Amino acid sequence: MFRDDDEIKIFYEIKEKIGEKEVISPKEMAIIDENAEYLGINRLMLMENAGRAVYEEIKDKEGEFIIFCGVGNNGGDGFVVARHLNKATVILLGKEDEIKTYEARENFKILKNLSIFGNIKIREIRHVNEICDIFERLKEGKYIIIDAMLGTGQRGELREPYKSVVSELNKLKERNKELFIVSVDVETGDLKIDLTVTFHKKKNLNKNAIIKDIGIPKEAEWIVGFGDIKALNLIENKHKGKNGKVLIIGGSKDYFGAPILAGLAALKIVDIVGILSVDKVIRKITHPEFILYSLEGDYVNNVDYALEVADGYDVVVIGNGLSVNEKTKDFVNEFINNYEKKLVIDADAIKVINYHKFDFREDVIFTPHKKEFNYIKFSSIPESTILLKGKKDIIFNSKNVKINLTGNKGMTKGGTGDVLAGLTGAIFAKNDPFISACSSAFINGYAADLLLKEKGSYYTPIDIINKIPNVLRLIK
Numbered sequence: 001m002f003r004d005d006d007e008i009k010i011f012y013e014i015k016e017k018i019g020e021k022e023v024i025s026p027k028e029m030a031i032i033d034e035n036a037e038y039l040g041i042n043r044l045m046l047m048e049n050a051g052r053a054v055y056e057e058i059k060d061k062e063g064e065f066i067i068f069c070g071v072g073n074n075g076g077d078g079f080v081v082a083r084h085l086n087k088a089t090v091i092l093l094g095k096e097d098e099i100k101t102y103e104a105r106e107n108f109k110i111l112k113n114l115s116i117f118g119n120i121k122i123r124e125i126r127h128v129n130e131i132c133d134i135f136e137r138l139k140e141g142k143y144i145i146i147d148a149m150l151g152t153g154q155r156g157e158l159r160e161p162y163k164s165v166v167s168e169l170n171k172l173k174e175r176n177k178e179l180f181i182v183s184v185d186v187e188t189g190d191l192k193i194d195l196t197v198t199f200h201k202k203k204n205l206n207k208n209a210i211i212k213d214i215g216i217p218k219e220a221e222w223i224v225g226f227g228d229i230k231a232l233n234l235i236e237n238k239h240k241g242k243n244g245k246v247l248i249i250g251g252s253k254d255y256f257g258a259p260i261l262a263g264l265a266a267l268k269i270v271d272i273v274g275i276l277s278v279d280k281v282i283r284k285i286t287h288p289e290f291i292l293y294s295l296e297g298d299y300v301n302n303v304d305y306a307l308e309v310a311d312g313y314d315v316v317v318i319g320n321g322l323s324v325n326e327k328t329k330d331f332v333n334e335f336i337n338n339y340e341k342k343l344v345i346d347a348d349a350i351k352v353i354n355y356h357k358f359d360f361r362e363d364v365i366f367t368p369h370k371k372e373f374n375y376i377k378f379s380s381i382p383e384s385t386i387l388l389k390g391k392k393d394i395i396f397n398s399k400n401v402k403i404n405l406t407g408n409k410g411m412t413k414g415g416t417g418d419v420l421a422g423l424t425g426a427i428f429a430k431n432d433p434f435i436s437a438c439s440s441a442f443i444n445g446y447a448a449d450l451l452l453k454e455k456g457s458y459y460t461p462i463d464i465i466n467k468i469p470n471v472l473r474l475i476k
């Protein structure tokens with residue numbers, strides 16, 4: 001499939017094949033923003049570039065400028081626009097101490113210093129009826145309204161006072177044809193706009209947008225960073241079992257440790273972890289946290305039983321320590337061709353699949369190292385996600401490709417792959433496949449990097465497992 005085993009070259013080959021994504025979701029943009037910072041790009045600079053880009057588009061327009069700002073970085077952009085216009089009324093939908101980030105607060109402070117001279121007027125409102133005078137004035141005459149209320153951080157139905165401000169502006173837009181409304185980055189709610197100035201790439205929510213480059217490098221789209229982890233749904237729900245259930249199908253008379261390592265890693269993220277294996281393995285498992293399913297014999301068999309058990313789980317992780325022989329080949333192929341939910345395929349399972357009969361559906365993640373990858377046969381890059389482990393991990397499917405740089409040489413020890421497979425399955429329980437594979441590669445490697453600092457290369461897979469919570473705590 002790929003000519004060279006240099007990961008960067010493979011990355012570019014894949015990128016070439018899957019092409020460029022022209023339109024992205026706000027969530028994807030938020031990850032790119034975060035990963036630009038992970039690459040060392042300063043958020044104040046990005047905010048300055050964003051605000052300047054909007055200013056350049058509207059500075060020659062006739063009329064009075066009124067800028068509605070939220071308490072997040074979309075609002076921060078609005079503060080920068082106000083400063084460049086140097087003649088505007090800024091309406092903050094909230095109080096100064098509610099402004100969420102350093103970069104937005106700094107820009108608000110500058111406006112306050114300037115406002116003494118009267119060119120910048122600032123209003124802080126909690127409720128829409130505090131600005132009846134503004135809406136009265138907007139009934140006729142030329143105004144440019146800038147919507148810097150909500151951007152890619154927008155979630156769900158608009159809350160007050162955003163909701164009422166947007167509905168008031170929509171009514172005024174109907175009434176006064178001279179109003180010109182510009183959204184910053186993403187339209188707030190169902191605001192009727194004349195123009196959106198969006199940054200870096202078009203968002204799928206944008207109606208009529210122009211795209212402005214604000215200095216975010218392409219590499220911010222290509223690297224796995226804190227942004228991916230911050231975007232994960234992890235342990236959101238306090239009810240037992242609601243945070244995901246993972247079933248590990250692995251082990252054999254030859255290997256009993258692999259499924260346990262995968263299971264222990266999964267336990268750091270989800271509530272319920274089951275292990276289905278042969279009784280020789282099950283007998284050796286003393287961890288009370290696992291739910292155990294035992295089969296007679298030396299190798300996992302009995303597909304019907306496995307499918308029945310798997311039905312009670314969100315994700316199945318299959319392959320760790322399964323062994324490679326005719327029995328496991330039959331079992332794996334029949335199981336995966338009848339199991340329709342989320343699947344992580346690792347290790348021995350990768351080696352025994354009949355790929356010409358396999359449905360590379362979206363909810364499947366493969367986690368091969370280079371040698372195992374050569375078993376996976378496909379004519380074009382599949383919908384299933386492949387986490388190709390290496391010095392640099394490459395995560396890809398038919399729509400995305402990213403590189404993960406965390407990790408180090410101490411990870412070549414046996415068992416590290418089992419930890420990754422279990423971690424991937426656990427994250428996958430509540431997240432989409434691509435971000436799950438990116439994040440588990442990142443977390444696994446980041447944990448190993450922390451251990452390298454502490455212990456040199458003499459850490460074990462169990463050490464990595466025990467480091468996972470620290471990584472999540474550090475980033476989430």
Ligand SMILES: NC(=O)C1=CN([C@@H]2O[C@H](COP(=O)(O)OP(=O)(O)OC[C@H]3O[C@@H](n4cnc5c(N)ncnc54)[C@H](O)[C@@H]3O)[C@@H](O)[C@H]2O)[C@@H](O)CC1
Pocket residue numbers: 030033034036043046047048050070071072073074075076077100149150151152153154155156157158159160162184185186199214
């Ligand atoms: N590196 C970066 O992060 C950059 C971000 N930029 C701007 O920052 C924006 C993203 O900023 P944020 O992540 O702070 O998010 P937003 O500014 O979009 O949202 C801010 C806050 O609004 C609140 N909110 C969310 N949904 C709401 C709703 N439905 N009703 C009421 N309140 C709601 C939330 O508390 C959220 O934290 C981008 O759209 C862009 O405009 C730009 O400055 C470019 C650089």
Ligand SMILES: [K+]
Pocket residue numbers: 074147148149150151183184185186187188
């Ligand atoms: K906006």
